[in-house]
Amino acid sequence: MYGIDPITELEGLVIESRGGTKKSPNYRNPGHSLLLAYVLKKIQNANISDLEIYVASNSSNYKSIDDRKVLYDGDFKINLNSITDFESFLKSIKKSIKQSGQKKGSTGGNSTKRITLFSKTANLKDLFTSDVEVQLNKQTESELEYIYQRIKKRFRQSRFRKELLEAYDNTCAITGSKVIDLLEAAHIQPYDGAYTSVVSNGILLRSDIHDLFDSQKDGKRLINISVDYKIEVHISLENSEYWGYNGKDIKLPKEIINYPKFL
Known part of the structure; x- marks a missing residue:
């Protein structure tokens, strides 16, 4: 710190x-x-x-x-x-x-x-x-x-993470996990300086979900979120524990102004 x-x-x-x-x-x-x-x-x-x-x-x-x-x-x-x-x-x-x-x-x-x-x-x-x-x-x-x-x-997300923890009430947007030590600030658009570390360009995710959100296969995220806030799990994970999240709604922030912006 x-x-x-x-x-x-x-x-x-x-x-x-x-x-x-x-x-x-x-x-x-x-x-x-x-x-x-x-x-x-x-x-x-x-x-x-x-x-x-x-x-x-x-x-x-x-x-x-x-x-x-x-x-x-x-x-x-x-x-x-x-x-x-x-x-x-x-x-x-x-x-x-x-x-x-x-x-x-x-x-x-x-x-x-x-x-x-x-x-x-x-x-x-x-x-x-x-x-x-x-x-x-x-x-x-x-x-x-x-x-x-x-x-x-x-290292590069401490303040960003703190703001997302507040916005999402210390809860992973996908899993509902409230184990704070496992919650991380994920960038929606890739990090490109301080101006990209704003709450609307982020989402609070459990560490394993964050890794899958940042990983791609065949040009698609392994875990993605649609513009209408639906969870999209890559077909390669169909036989995993993550498939159960497919099609579900994410947990949104308390304030509309902090809603994540997906393209």
């Missing part, structure tokens, strides 16, 4: 990761690692030369904001333009974050690592609501690529 972090009192990009034990299935936390890689790579591609990283965990181990600074090569102001080996850089940063705030003799980091990324010269908020493409080194696990795609989608 982007905002003013109450711990560091800095306005920047805040990333939080909850750790666990080796017995926990979330011990490796691949989603957080990939998110951090995505963010740092995107900042590097944007030629930002004064990145500052702070550990924003709520811990008594930190006596001042200086204690929270994450160092790279002995400097807390990081010039990503000078990084030639991104993987080594990423490992160094992750190690510094893990070791931050450790008491002498401790072998592990905090169970919760919350970090704030800050730049005096660059607008990180605009950077992470744009549609700049970022390429990371290929991962060996296919699920990491899926997480990466979900992260990209979430």
Whole structure:
């Protein structure tokens, strides 16, 4: 998320990761690692030369904001333009974050690592609501690529999603699901800058429905919505659980002005 972090009192990009034990299935936390890689790579591609990283965990181990600074090569102001080996850089940063705030003799980091990324010269908020493409080194696990795609989608739709959640009363327009963590803002006309992220050019969908709405086969969406707000499921999904939605009406927003505009 982007905002003013109450711990560091800095306005920047805040990333939080909850750790666990080796017995926990979330011990490796691949989603957080990939998110951090995505963010740092995107900042590097944007030629930002004064990145500052702070550990924003709520811990008594930190006596001042200086204690929270994450160092790279002995400097807390990081010039990503000078990084030639991104993987080594990423490992160094992750190690510094893990070791931050450790008491002498401790072998592990905090169970919760919350970090704030800050730049005096660059607008990180605009950077992470744009549609700049970022390429990371290929991962060996296919699920990491899926997480990466979900992260990209979430980054550029935070405000848009909030407006659609309000318009649709926190309900998927097709399935009726009210599980907020699964609801996403789908663009009807493809994203092409902030002017396309308006409520009437969007629809609130459960994440799997959103993927099908964005996917095509034979030139048709796998799940489409007609101009009269009828759900159209592609014939290739006839034997799936999604076929039951075919021909049904979508849930419309509370206000007519927010009704989605389909061609």
